Amino acid sequence: MANPVSTSASSRTSEGICNIGPRIAIRGNITGEEDLVIEGRVEGSVSISGHLVVAPGAIVEADIEVDTVDVHGQVDGDIVATTAITLHESARVGGNLRAPRVVLSDGAQFKGSVEMDVQLPGGLNRQTRR
Amino acid sequence: MATTVIGSSIVIDGEISGEEQLIVHGTVKGRIAVSDTLVVENGGLVEATVESGTITVNGTVHGDIAASERAELRPNCTVVGDIRAPRILIADGASFKGNVDMGG
Amino acid sequence: MATTKTRNNLPTPEASAEVVAHIGAGTRVVGRVSGQEDLRVHGTIEGSVRLQQTLFVEPEGVLLAEVIARDVVVSGTVVGNIHAESAVVLTASARVVGDIRSPRVSVEPGAAFRGAISMEPVDADEVAAEATAARSYGVTRSAPARALAERQVAAPNNEVRRSAPARQQQAVRLPPRRAQAFTAAPQPPTAPRAWTTPAPAPRPSPPAPRAFQPVDEDTIIVQHPAIRSSEDRPRRRSEPLPVAAASEPSDDPKKLARPRTLPRGKHKVERVD
Numbered sequence: 001m002a003n004p005v006s007t008s009a010s011s012r013t014s015e016g017i018c019n020i021g022p023r024i025a026i027r028g029n030i031t032g033e034e035d036l037v038i039e040g041r042v043e044g045s046v047s048i049s050g051h052l053v054v055a056p057g058a059i060v061e062a063d064i065e066v067d068t069v070d071v072h073g074q075v076d077g078d079i080v081a082t083t084a085i086t087l088h089e090s091a092r093v094g095g096n097l098r099a100p101r102v103v104l105s106d107g108a109q110f111k112g113s114v115e116m117d118v119q120l121p122g123g124l125n126r127q128t129r130r
Numbered sequence: 131m132a133t134t135v136i137g138s139s140i141v142i143d144g145e146i147s148g149e150e151q152l153i154v155h156g157t158v159k160g161r162i163a164v165s166d167t168l169v170v171e172n173g174g175l176v177e178a179t180v181e182s183g184t185i186t187v188n189g190t191v192h193g194d195i196a197a198s199e200r201a202e203l204r205p206n207c208t209v210v211g212d213i214r215a216p217r218i219l220i221a222d223g224a225s226f227k228g229n230v231d232m233g234g
Numbered sequence: 235m236a237t238t239k240t241r242n243n244l245p246t247p248e249a250s251a252e253v254v255a256h257i258g259a260g261t262r263v264v265g266r267v268s269g270q271e272d273l274r275v276h277g278t279i280e281g282s283v284r285l286q287q288t289l290f291v292e293p294e295g296v297l298l299a300e301v302i303a304r305d306v307v308v309s310g311t312v313v314g315n316i317h318a319e320s321a322v323v324l325t326a327s328a329r330v331v332g333d334i335r336s337p338r339v340s341v342e343p344g345a346a347f348r349g350a351i352s353m354e355p356v357d358a359d360e361v362a363a364e365a366t367a368a369r370s371y372g373v374t375r376s377a378p379a380r381a382l383a384e385r386q387v388a389a390p391n392n393e394v395r396r397s398a399p400a401r402q403q404q405a406v407r408l409p410p411r412r413a414q415a416f417t418a419a420p421q422p423p424t425a426p427r428a429w430t431t432p433a434p435a436p437r438p439s440p441p442a443p444r445a446f447q448p449v450d451e452d453t454i455i456v457q458h459p460a461i462r463s464s465e466d467r468p469r470r471r472s473e474p475l476p477v478a479a480a481s482e483p484s485d486d487p488k489k490l491a492r493p494r495t496l497p498r499g500k501h502k503v504e505r506v507d
Contacts, residue, residue, distance in 0.1 A: 018137030021150045028144005028160050034137045044144050104341035104351070106244050106321075113350040114341075118329050121296065121311055 022057060030062075038073075045077075056090045063095075071108075078112075138173055152182075154189070172206065185215075187224075194228075244321050244340055245288050245305040259294050267299075275310070282314075293327045306336075308345075315349075 017037055020026060024040040031047045038046075039055040045062045046052065052066040058073035068083045071091040079085055081099035089107030098115040133151045136142060140156035147163045154174040161179050162168060168182040174189035181196045187207040195201055197215035205223030214231040255269060261277035268284040275295035283289060285303035295310035302317045308328040316322055318336035326344030333350045341347055 017135065018140055018156075019133065019135045021132035021134035021148065021152075023132065023150045024134045024146060024148030024152065024164070026142060026144055026146045028142055028146075030140060030142045030144075032137060032140030032156065034139045036137070036140065039132070040134070040148060048140075101343065102341055102347065103343045103345075104324075104339055106338060106340040108339075109353050110339065110351050111353060114347050116346050116348055118331050118346040118348045120313065120329055120331065 022055075054091075136174075170207075244323055244338070245290075245307050246323070247290060247292075247307050247309050247325060257295070291328075 018032070018034055019037045020040050020042065022039040025043075026041070027043045029045045029047070030036070030042065033049045035051040035053075036046075036048050037053045037055060038058045038060055041059045041061075043061045045064075046060065047065040049067055052064065052069040054060055054069065054071045054073045054075055056072040059076075060074065061076045063077040064075065064079045064081075066079075066081050068085070069079060069081055070086045070088060071079075071093055072088045073090065074092040076094045078095045079093070079097050079099070081097075083099065084101040084103065085097050085099040086103045086105070087093055087108040087110055088105050091105075091108040091110070093108070093110045094112055096113045096115070097110075100117055102114050102116050104110060133153060134148065136152070136154045136156045136158065138155040142156070142158045143160055145161040145163070146152065146158060149165045151167045151169075152162070152164045153169045153171060154176060155171045157175045157177075159177045162176065162181065164182040166183050168180060168185045170176050170185075170187045170189040170191055172188040175192075176190065177192045179193050179196075180191065181198075183198050184200045184202075185195055185197045186202045186204065187195075187209055188204045190208045192210045194211045195209070195213045195215070197213075199215070200217040200219070201213050201215035202219045203209055203221060203224040203226055205221045206225075208225045210227045212229040212231065213226075214233075216232060218230060218232060220226055255271055255273040257263060257273070257275045257277045257279065259276040263277070263279045263281070265281045266284070267273070267279055267281065270286045272288045272290065273283070273285055274290040274292060275297060276292045277294075278296040278298070280298040282300040283297065283303065284301075287303070288305040288307065289301060289303040291297055291306070291308045291310040291312055293309045297310070297312040297314060299312075299314045300317070301312065301314060304319045305321050305323075306316050306318045307323045307325065308316075308330055309325045310327065311329045313331045315333045316330070316335070318334075320336070321338040321340065322334050322336040324330055324339075324341045324345035324347055326342050328342075328345040328347070330345070330347045331349060333352065334347075335352045335354075337353055339351055339353060
C-alpha cells in the first residue's frame with residue numbers, strides 16, 4: 001500500500017469539512033479523528049474523536065462515540081461523548097446518552113436514558129436511586 | 131449536487147451507497163456503489179469493490195472498479211484490480227495492475 | 235392558571251410571579267403534597283408531589299419525591315421520577331436523578347441529569363387517574379380527605395385563599411373544601427403563619443405534635459412547633475380523620491409526642507422542630 005492512510009493532521013484541514021451527503025448510505029463502521037457531518041444514512045457504528053454533526057434529515061442507526069455531537073436528525077443508537085451532547089429541535093433520538101454535559105432543546109424528541117455526572121447536594125447521595 | 135467528502139483521518143469499514151459525488155481522502159474498506167462520481171484523492175485508500183458512474187483515482191484502490199461512464203487513473207495513483215468501463219484513461223505515471231475491460 | 239409561559243410556551247422559572255403556594259427554604263415537608271395551583275419549592279419535600287399546575291423547584295429546593303404535575307421547572311435538586319403532562323424544563327442549576335416522562339423535555343446547558351427520558355404520550359388513563367386523585371382531595375372523597383381539605387381551607391371556611399404570603403409555607407392548596415364535616419379546623423392556611431420552620435432538626439424526636447393526621451394520600455404540611463399553638467385547635471380536631479386513623483393510630487394532637495416514622499412516601503407527618 002503506497003499511501004499511509006491514517007491521519008495526518010496536516011491533510012485533515014485541507015479538505016475542509018468531512019461530509020457524508022444526503023444521498024449517501026453507509027453500512028459499516030466509521031472511525032476517524034476529524035470533524036464529521038452526516039447528512040445521509042449510516043448504519044453500523046461511528047467513532048470519531050472530533051465533532052460530529054447529524055444534520056436534519058440524516059438517519060444514523062449506529063452507536064456513536066465522539067467528543068461532541070450536535071444532533072439535528074435522527075439517531076437510533078447510544079451516544080457516548082467525552083464532552084457534550086446537544087439535541088436540537090429537530091432531533092429524534094432513541095438510545096442512551098452518556099456525556100458530562102447533555103443539552104436537550106425544546107422540540108427534541110428523545111427516548112432513552114441520560115447519564116451525566118450529577119453532583120447532588122451533600123447528604124442526598126445516599127438516597128439516590130441510581 | 132451535494133458532495134460527500136470522506137476526510138483523511140476517517141476510516142469507513144462497510145458499504146457506501148448513494149447518488150451523489152463522493153470524494154475519498156481517507157480509507158474505505160468494503161464496497162462503494164455510487165451512481166455519480168467517485169474521486170479517490172491522493173492519500174485516499176480504497177480497498178473495496180467500486181461501482182460508480184465516473185471514477186477518478188489519484189490515490190490507491192485495491193479492488194475491482196466498474197464505471198458506467200469513464201474511469202480515469204491519474205499520475206501517481208495505484209490501482210490493483212480489474213477495471214471495467216466504456217472509457218478509460220490511464221495517465222503516465224499511474225501504476226496499474228489488473229485487467230481492463232472496455233466492453234461496456 | 236397563573237403561570238406565564240414564554241419561550242416557546244415552555245414555562246420559565248420566572249413565570250408566575252404571583253405564584254401562590256410556596257414552600258420556604260427552611261421548611262421540610264415529608265409526605266404527599268398535592269394541589270391545583272403552582273407551587274414553588276425552596277425547601278425540601280420528601281414523598282410525592284401531585285400538582286395540576288406548575289411545580290417550580292428553586293435552586294435551593296430539594297425534592298426527594300415522585301412528581302406528577304402539569305409542568306415542572308427544575309432549578310434545584312430532584313431525586314425521583316418526574317411525570318409531566320406538558321413540559322419539563324431543567325435549567326442550568328438543576329440536578330436531577332430519576333426518570334422523566336413528559337411530551338416535552340428541555341435540558342439546558344449546565345443541567346445535570348441521570349435517568350431515562352420518555353416522551354411518549356402520557357398514558358391517558360394514568361393521567362386521568364392522577365388528576366382525579368388530585369382533584370378529589372377536595373372533593374368529598376373520604377372523611378379524612380375532607381378533613382384535610384378543611385384544614386387546608388381557611389378557617390373561615392371559604393375557599394382557599396389564593397395567594398399566600400410568601401412566608402406561608404402552605405404546601406398545597408386543596409380545592410375549596412367541601413365537607414365541613416370535620417372542621418378540623420382548617421389549617422390556617424390563611425393565617426399567615428410563618429411556617430418558617432427553621433427546620434433544624436429534621437426529625438424532632440420528641441413530641442412532634444403532628445399537624446394532621448396524614449390521611450392516606452393527603453397532604454402533610456409541616457409546621458413549626460412555635461406556630462403550633464395557634465394551630466392547635468385545628469389540629470386537635472383534624473386529627474381524627476377517622477380514616478386516617480385507620481392507618482395510623484390517631485393520636486391526640488397533644489400527644490404527638492412520638493415521632494412517627496411512616497414508610498417513606500406514605501402518610502407521614504412530622505413536625506420540624
